[in-house]
Every structure is written in structure tokens, then in C-alpha cells.
Amino acid sequence: MPFSGDYYTARNKFRELADALKLRQAAHPVDDTDLTIDVATTESNGSAATLIISSGLHGVEGFLGSAIQLQLMRQWLETDLPQNVRVVFVHSLNPFGFASVRRWNESNVDLNRNFMLPGEPYSGCAETYHRLQSLLNPETPPSRWDLFYLQAIGVVVRHGMSKVKQAIAEGQYEYPQGLFFGGNRLEQTALIVQQEFDNWLADSERVVHLDVHTGLGKYATYKLLIDYQLSDIQLSTLQNCFGVEQIEVSDAAKVAYAANGGWSRWCVAQKPSIDYTYLCAEFGTLGPIKILNRLRRENQAHFYCDPNDSRFARAKTDLKESFCPSDPRWRKAVLAQASIIVEQSLSMLSD
Numbered sequence: 001m002p003f004s005g006d007y008y009t010a011r012n013k014f015r016e017l018a019d020a021l022k023l024r025q026a027a028h029p030v031d032d033t034d035l036t037i038d039v040a041t042t043e044s045n046g047s048a049a050t051l052i053i054s055s056g057l058h059g060v061e062g063f064l065g066s067a068i069q070l071q072l073m074r075q076w077l078e079t080d081l082p083q084n085v086r087v088v089f090v091h092s093l094n095p096f097g098f099a100s101v102r103r104w105n106e107s108n109v110d111l112n113r114n115f116m117l118p119g120e121p122y123s124g125c126a127e128t129y130h131r132l133q134s135l136l137n138p139e140t141p142p143s144r145w146d147l148f149y150l151q152a153i154g155v156v157v158r159h160g161m162s163k164v165k166q167a168i169a170e171g172q173y174e175y176p177q178g179l180f181f182g183g184n185r186l187e188q189t190a191l192i193v194q195q196e197f198d199n200w201l202a203d204s205e206r207v208v209h210l211d212v213h214t215g216l217g218k219y220a221t222y223k224l225l226i227d228y229q230l231s232d233i234q235l236s237t238l239q240n241c242f243g244v245e246q247i248e249v250s251d252a253a254k255v256a257y258a259a260n261g262g263w264s265r266w267c268v269a270q271k272p273s274i275d276y277t278y279l280c281a282e283f284g285t286l287g288p289i290k291i292l293n294r295l296r297r298e299n300q301a302h303f304y305c306d307p308n309d310s311r312f313a314r315a316k317t318d319l320k321e322s323f324c325p326s327d328p329r330w331r332k333a334v335l336a337q338a339s340i341i342v343e344q345s346l347s348m349l350s351d
Helices: 009-019 059-078 095-100 127-136 148-159 161-169 189-199 232-244 262-272 290-304 310-323 330-351
Strands: 022-029 036-041 047-052 086-091 206-216 222-226 247-249 275-284
Touching: 009 022, 009 036, 009 059, 009 086, 022 189, 022 275, 036 189, 036 222, 047 148, 047 189, 047 275, 047 330, 059 086, 059 206, 059 222, 059 310, 086 247, 095 127, 127 148, 148 161, 148 290, 148 310, 189 275, 189 330, 206 262, 206 310, 206 330, 222 232, 232 247, 232 275, 232 330, 262 275
Parallel strands: 047 086, 047 206, 206 275, 222 247
Antiparallel strands: 022 036, 036 086, 222 275
């Protein structure tokens, strides 16, 4: 299988396959380190349609996103590259998070809460998040003996899962060491994306953008999530192409929720004159409370543990397993599903 054990292995494989396919490559360093956002692009051959496949916006989720990209590149090396559709692979948008096994970047920022549109401030926090701040972000090393699950169940009973999930995950701008912190300015990844976005799109008139994520939803299944405004015709077109059950518009009672500073809204807003479809391809792993606890424990370990502490290593191992299970059945299933989504996207662009 095309899964890699770490960021550097994944990046090396990506570059080697891009070389073998003779793709045009660019590597964008993040914060003057050896960590890079890598981009590989097929020739346009006059095509007005582009498929973008991006990975690793949420760091640790890049293990699957990279594997999907590597699988496609290997397939196309044995067959042929897609005809009449330009393909752009964006590998590891959050290389620090990928390399460090974190969901957040080097500034503890959730990059999918950092792409503010003009006039939107980097401020604010849901009242429910304020109330839960001490539970979500304890200033101590992780402990197996805390009462998180009991307390979390109590919170859900009092407020309801939908309200709690929305309040926590929509993004907050008041607690820099807290979960789902959206930052106080544009992060370097966002600046790089701004600078390179026109190059990725070239002269495209139609774009399908698959951004790979993991964590939410039923184990070894997927949803294509949308959190921007669609017309009835656009929604019907997507449902016909990908299936009614697979398309989900933001609804905290289901898998999706509305997020502040989301990359999807930013991408769609940049080119209002073209047909731009952004789909968050979300592959399910564990339940939301378990995921939240793993994120919480890793955040505690990051800020309050020595890297040599066994609790630090355990938190990283658990987080990776939460977002990229080692279960071969899960890996086989999601790779097969990803292949179907890509074929459907290519078909949509070729119509």
C-alpha cells in the first residue's frame, strides 16, 4: 500500500513519482525550514478543466491524503495520465503538522480556520467554548486518570451534541494554546496558497478540488462535505455525479459543520467567474468524543511534556491511529473509495 510512516518518506515518494511522470514540480519552504509544501502539475495541453487534489491541511491527516496522491500517481505511471484534464497535486499543506504528528501548524493554528475573507476579523469565540475552555485545554500533561469522558458526556447531555460540536470545532481566536485556534493573522501556508493559487488554476474554466481529510464520520466510509453556498442546480449536479448520500452540506447534526476561516470558502471566493467546485473528502475513523480526547491529550503533551516523556510518544501514536488507522481493512477501503471519487471527478470535468 502507498502509506508512508512519516512526512519525509511521503515527500520523497511524492517527488520520485512526480519525476517518473515528468510532472512540473515546485517546493515551497515553510518558515525557512526543510519542511515544504510540494506541488506537482500535469501539462495543460490546452485543457480548460483542472482537478486539484490537496492533502495535509490538517497535518496528521496528510498520512491518508499523501497515500491517495501516491496511489493515483502509481496508477497513472502504469497507464496514462488523464486526457483533457489538467491535474494539480498539492502535497502536505501543513508540513509541520504532518512531520510532528499534529493537526495544527507550527503556531498551533488550525489552518482550516485561518483563511479569512476580507473584512472578517481574527477574533471571537463561541460562548460554549469559553465555558468548556478548562476542560478542553488543561494546562497539565495528559493523564489516564482524568474524568474527560464523564465530563464530556455530561456536557453533551446538557447542551446537545450538535451545539457542542459546532461551538468547539467552528474555530476560536482567543486561546492561542487551545484546540481549533484560528490564529491572529494569515499563516505562511495561507500566504503561499495566495501567491500560488493563480498558477494552480492557470486558464481553467472548470475546477474540481478534492481536499482530503480524515476523522469525522462512520468508520471506513466517506462524505463529500460542502460549507459554501450552492444553487439548487449545482447541488443537483453534484448529487447526480457523486451520489445523493455522499454529498453533505454543513449541518452540525450530521458529519459537517460550519467553520470560520475555512479554506473552501476562500478558494471558491477567489474566482467567482469560473465554475469552481470544492469538495472536502472526509474519511471516517473514530467517534467525535474519542477524536476530541485524542486531540486534547496530544495538545497537552505538546505544551506540557518533555519529548522524551513516554506520555508524549503515546499521545502522538494515539493521534496518528485516530486519523490514519493501521487497520488494513480501513486502508484498503478508503483507498478504493478515493479511486472512485477521483474517477467521478474526472468524469464531471470531462462532460
